[in-house]
Amino acid sequence: MLVFDIVINRIKIALRSKELYIYVLGFPLMFMIIYGSIAPVYYSNVETLKIGYLSGDLGVNCTLGNETIFENYSEIFYEYLDSLYYESQSVKVFSIKNISSIEEAEKKVARLDLAGVIFIPENFSIMLLNSTRALTYSILMPIISEKVNEAFDIGNIELANRYLRALEELSRFANSTFSISLTIIGDPTYSKAMQLYEISWKYISSFVFQEARKFAKKYVKYLENEYNISIGLNDTSLSIDIDESFNVQFRRIGGLSAKETFLQMYYSILVPGQMIQSIMIASVSAIYMIGYEINKQILQRLKLTNVTSAEYIGGTLIAWGIISLLLGVFLLAIAIAMHYVSAAWSLLGILIAILILVLSGIITAAYSLIFLSFTNEKVAGNFSLISLLTISLFIAGYFPVPNPVLGIFMGRTFTLFDLVPWRTAMTGLRKVLILTSIYQPIDVVPDLALLTLWTIIYSLASFITFDKLRLKKQE
Amino acid sequence: MSKVVIKIENLSKKYENEVLALDNVSLEVYEGEIFSLLGPNGAGKTTLIRIITGQLKPSEGKVWMLGVTHEEFLSSPVRHRVNFVPQENVIWEHLTVEENMMLIASMYRIPRNEAKVKVRELMEEMELLDARKRLAAKLSGGMKRKLAIAMALINDPDILILDEPTAGLDPRMRARLLSDIEKFKMRGKTILLTTHIVEEAEKLSSRVGIINHGKIVDIDKPAELKKRVCGLEILDLLFSKLNEDLMSHVKRIIGEREYLILGDRIFVKGNDFLGILNEIRSDSVLYEQLLNATIRKSNLEDAFLFLTGTTLGGD
Numbered sequence A: 001m002l003v004f005d006i007v008i009n010r011i012k013i014a015l016r017s018k019e020l021y022i023y024v025l026g027f028p029l030m031f032m033i034i035y036g037s038i039a040p041v042y043y044s045n046v047e048t049l050k051i052g053y054l055s056g057d058l059g060v061n062c063t064l065g066n067e068t069i070f071e072n073y074s075e076i077f078y079e080y081l082d083s084l085y086y087e088s089q090s091v092k093v094f095s096i097k098n099i100s101s102i103e104e105a106e107k108k109v110a111r112l113d114l115a116g117v118i119f120i121p122e123n124f125s126i127m128l129l130n131s132t133r134a135l136t137y138s139i140l141m142p143i144i145s146e147k148v149n150e151a152f153d154i155g156n157i158e159l160a161n162r163y164l165r166a167l168e169e170l171s172r173f174a175n176s177t178f179s180i181s182l183t184i185i186g187d188p189t190y191s192k193a194m195q196l197y198e199i200s201w202k203y204i205s206s207f208v209f210q211e212a213r214k215f216a217k218k219y220v221k222y223l224e225n226e227y228n229i230s231i232g233l234n235d236t237s238l239s240i241d242i243d244e245s246f247n248v249q250f251r252r253i254g255g256l257s258a259k260e261t262f263l264q265m266y267y268s269i270l271v272p273g274q275m276i277q278s279i280m281i282a283s284v285s286a287i288y289m290i291g292y293e294i295n296k297q298i299l300q301r302l303k304l305t306n307v308t309s310a311e312y313i314g315g316t317l318i319a320w321g322i323i324s325l326l327l328g329v330f331l332l333a334i335a336i337a338m339h340y341v342s343a344a345w346s347l348l349g350i351l352i353a354i355l356i357l358v359l360s361g362i363i364t365a366a367y368s369l370i371f372l373s374f375t376n377e378k379v380a381g382n383f384s385l386i387s388l389l390t391i392s393l394f395i396a397g398y399f400p401v402p403n404p405v406l407g408i409f410m411g412r413t414f415t416l417f418d419l420v421p422w423r424t425a426m427t428g429l430r431k432v433l434i435l436t437s438i439y440q441p442i443d444v445v446p447d448l449a450l451l452t453l454w455t456i457i458y459s460l461a462s463f464i465t466f467d468k469l470r471l472k473k474q475e
Numbered sequence B: 001m002s003k004v005v006i007k008i009e010n011l012s013k014k015y016e017n018e019v020l021a022l023d024n025v026s027l028e029v030y031e032g033e034i035f036s037l038l039g040p041n042g043a044g045k046t047t048l049i050r051i052i053t054g055q056l057k058p059s060e061g062k063v064w065m066l067g068v069t070h071e072e073f074l075s076s077p078v079r080h081r082v083n084f085v086p087q088e089n090v091i092w093e094h095l096t097v098e099e100n101m102m103l104i105a106s107m108y109r110i111p112r113n114e115a116k117v118k119v120r121e122l123m124e125e126m127e128l129l130d131a132r133k134r135l136a137a138k139l140s141g142g143m144k145r146k147l148a149i150a151m152a153l154i155n156d157p158d159i160l161i162l163d164e165p166t167a168g169l170d171p172r173m174r175a176r177l178l179s180d181i182e183k184f185k186m187r188g189k190t191i192l193l194t195t196h197i198v199e200e201a202e203k204l205s206s207r208v209g210i211i212n213h214g215k216i217v218d219i220d221k222p223a224e225l226k227k228r229v230c231g232l233e234i235l236d237l238l239f240s241k242l243n244e245d246l247m248s249h250v251k252r253i254i255g256e257r258e259y260l261i262l263g264d265r266i267f268v269k270g271n272d273f274l275g276i277l278n279e280i281r282s283d284s285v286l287y288e289q290l291l292n293a294t295i296r297k298s299n300l301e302d303a304f305l306f307l308t309g310t311t312l313g314g315d
Helices: A002-016 A018-043 A073-082 A102-110 A124-153 A157-173 A191-227 A262-295 A298-302 A309-337 A347-374 A377-395 A421-434 A441-471 B045-052 B077-081 B097-107 B112-125 B141-152 B171-186 B198-204 B222-230 B244-254 B274-282 B284-289 B300-308
Strands: A049-055 A060-064 A067-071 A094-098 A116-120 A181-185 A249-252 A405-409 A412-415 B004-014 B020-030 B034-038 B060-065 B082-085 B159-163 B190-195 B207-212 B215-220 B233-239 B259-262 B265-270 B290-297
Touching: A002 A262, A002 A309, A002 B097, A018 A262, A049 A073, A049 A102, A049 A191, A060 A124, A060 A191, A073 A094, A073 A116, A073 A124, A073 A191, A102 A116, A102 A181, A116 A191, A124 A157, A124 A181, A124 A191, A157 A191, A181 A191, A262 A298, A262 A309, A262 A347, A262 A377, A262 A421, A309 A347, A309 A441, A347 A377, A347 A421, A347 A441, A377 A421, A405 A441, A412 A441, A421 A441, B004 B045, B004 B190, B020 B034, B020 B045, B020 B060, B020 B190, B020 B207, B020 B215, B034 B171, B034 B198, B045 B060, B045 B159, B045 B190, B077 B082, B082 B141, B097 B112, B097 B141, B112 B141, B141 B171, B171 B190, B171 B198, B190 B198, B198 B300, B207 B222, B207 B300, B215 B222, B215 B300, B222 B300, B233 B244, B233 B274, B244 B259, B244 B274, B244 B284, B259 B300, B265 B300, B274 B284, B274 B290, B284 B290
Parallel strands: A049 A094, A049 A116, A181 A249, B034 B190, B034 B207, B082 B159, B159 B190
Antiparallel strands: A060 A067, A116 A181, A405 A412, B004 B020, B004 B060, B207 B215, B233 B265, B233 B290, B259 B265
C-alpha cells in the first residue's frame, strides 16, 4: 500500500537525519530537563499574589478544663495570611480580597482577576482544633510518658500518679485526626493558580503548626497547674517534621477530592506542558522534510507519479503521528524515571497519554504544513516555531486573557482556550498522568473527542491548502 | 515521418520580474529521437523543461505532450509515460539506493514483486547494484546522478527528459552516462535533453535545437546544422591585437568568405583554407601579429557562434 510505504520511508528518513534528531529528541529532552530544573526558581519569585478569601467557617467551642472559649480559626488564618511577607523583603505574599459567594469567586477566577480563591469550609475550625489536638497529643505523649517513668524510677509513686492522670487526660486527644481540607478555586492551568496551590500548602502547614504550638503550650500550662506537675516543654520538643506528621488535603472545585502530594501538584502543569511543547517542536520538523522535497524538486517529480495528494499528505501526517508515538514513549519514560509522574498510573492511562501525544503530533505537523503551503520552509519553520512557543506559553496561562466558558459537553466545561488544540491535549494529559486520583479514564473522553475533532480539522485544512498551493499549483 | 510526441507552439514565458525567459519558441520532438537543446546557461532551457513537465505555466503559447496540452498534462494518465531528471538530483538522501528505487516504484503503483525485479535490473544496468545498501547521501556525484536517472526509468517512460544530465560529473562518469543515454535511445525511448556541452549534443543527438536568450535560433541534425551554418571547416585565427588595419589585411585575403570576430580571434567558415594560410604567411603585417592559426572541422560550437554571435560560454 503506497501510503504505508510513504509512512515507513518518512520514518526511516527522520530516524536517519541528524537535523531531525535535534528536533525530535534533542530539543524535547533539553526543554524537559531545563524546565524541570528551573521550575523551582520560577515558583520562588516574590510577586504579591492577588487572591480571594471565602469563609464559611462556623467556628468551634474550645474547652480546656472549666474554661470554654469560642474560636474562629478562619479569621485567625486570614490575619495570618495577610501578615505574611516574603523573607527579608518588604513584599507582601498575598493581597487578599474578601469574597462573598462561590459564584463571585468563579467569576473572578475565570476572568483571571485573582490567582485563586481560598475557600474555607464550615468545619474548618473543628478540623483545625482536631489537628492541633492530635499534634499536641503526638508532642506531649512521649514527654509525659518519660516523666512517669522518671517518677517511678526515683520511687515517687504519688508524682508518677499525677503524671499518669495528666496522661489519661491527654489520651482524650488520641482519637483526634490530622485533617485540614481547603478548596482552592482556580483555573488549574493558570500558572499563578499553581503558585497559589504551592504556597497555600506551605502556609496552611505553617499555620496549623503555629496554632498547634500555641495550643500545646497552653495545654501544658493547664496540665501543670491542674496536676501540679512540671512537663518542661521547650522549643526543641515542639520541633516536629511537619511533612511527615500530617498531610494537607486540597479539595478542588467540582467537589472531587484529591489527595495530592506536593510533587504531584508541582508537576501537574509542568510535565504535561513540557510533553506537549516537546511534541509541538518535534513535529515542526515535518516542515524541513517536506521543504527538502520542495527544494530538491522531489515534489515536482512526484507529480508525474500516481501518488495522490491524500496519500502524500496522509502519509506525512501518519508518519509524524508515529514519530510522536516514539517520542511520547521516550518522554513518558523520562518523566517516570525522573519521578515527574509520581501518581499511581495505570496502563490505560499511559496508553491514553500516548494517544494524546500522537494526536498532538499530527495536529502540529498539519499546522506546519499549512504554513509551508504559503511560504518557503525557512519562513514556515521559523514562523511555526515562534507561534507554537507563543501558544505553549498561552496554554500555560502566561497571558492574562479572558477565558469565557463556551459550553458543557459530556459533562466537561469547554472554554475559549479549548479552541487551541494543544491546550485540550495538556488538559487530557494532566488527567491521565497526574490527577489519576480525581479522574477516571472516562473523564478524558471529552478531551479525546475534542482532540480527535481538531486532528481531523487540522489534517483537512493542511490537505486543502497544501494540495491547492503546492501540489496542484503551477508557478 | 515519425510521430510527433512533444509539440511546442509559440511558447513565451515572462517572469514576474519582467525577464523574458522564452520568446515565441516552437519546436517538435519526434518519437524515438534524442533531441538536444543546446544553449548557454540562462538561455531558457530549464524554463522550457519546466513548462513541458507541467511545473510552470507559460505566458503564451501551448505545449502538447503525447497529444495532451500542458494544462491537462498533470491530471492526465499520459504523465505516467513521461519522466524527467532535473539538474538537481531528485533523490532522498537519507534512504539507501534500493529504498529510493523501491519507494518511487511504489509511487508508480508497480506491484512489489515486479518492482523488486525491475529495481534490480535497473541497478545492474546503471552499475548501482554494489551500492544498493548505501545511503544516497554517501554516493559520489556521478552515482547520485545515475540513481536519479535510474529512478526516472522505473516506470519505463516513453519520453525521458534530462536537464543537463552530465552537469558536475567527471569526464569518465560523463562518458559512461552518455553511453547509458544512447542505450535508452536504442530501446526506442524518446529523449529530450538540455546541455551546454557541444560534444554531448553532437555525440548523442538525432537533432539539435540551438537556443539563446529564450529563442530557438535553429533546429537540425548536428551534421546538417554544422554543414549548413559553418561549412565543413573553420579557419580559426588568433592575433595578438586585432585592429582595423589588420582587419583590412584579413578581408583582402579571405575575400567573400563569411567570417566572425570574437575579441582578437577571427573565425572563417568554408573549406580549402591552405591557400589563405599561405597568403597570410606572405603578409608580413599579418604574420607578425598572428599568434595561432588552426584549420579544423566545424562543430556545433561554431554553428552556435555563427548563429548567435556569442560562444556557449557567453563570451
